[in-house]
Amino acid sequence: MQVIGYTYEADYHCISCAEERFGVDQYGAVEGVDNEGNSTHPVFDTDEWYVNAIYQGETHDTLSCGTCHTTIAEWSDA
Numbered sequence: 001m002q003v004i005g006y007t008y009e010a011d012y013h014c015i016s017c018a019e020e021r022f023g024v025d026q027y028g029a030v031e032g033v034d035n036e037g038n039s040t041h042p043v044f045d046t047d048e049w050y051v052n053a054i055y056q057g058e059t060h061d062t063l064s065c066g067t068c069h070t071t072i073a074e075w076s077d078a
Contacts, residue, residue, distance in 0.1 A: 004063075004072055005043040008034035011066030012043060021067075043072075050075035
């Protein structure tokens, strides 16, 4: 299981943007509280972030950073 990004401020963010925003703790993890008062949360490569696409009948989805807009991960059912 590997961290691929973080959630904060109701969006997904890549590791680089999260590290820039909150820094890294002594264990190499990003920890902080966003502007909405919520703690950052890691997104793992095993997380099913694409479930909404399945419910909507889609066969492909892309997880992008809400800050820099780079692609974090892609899912395809094809």
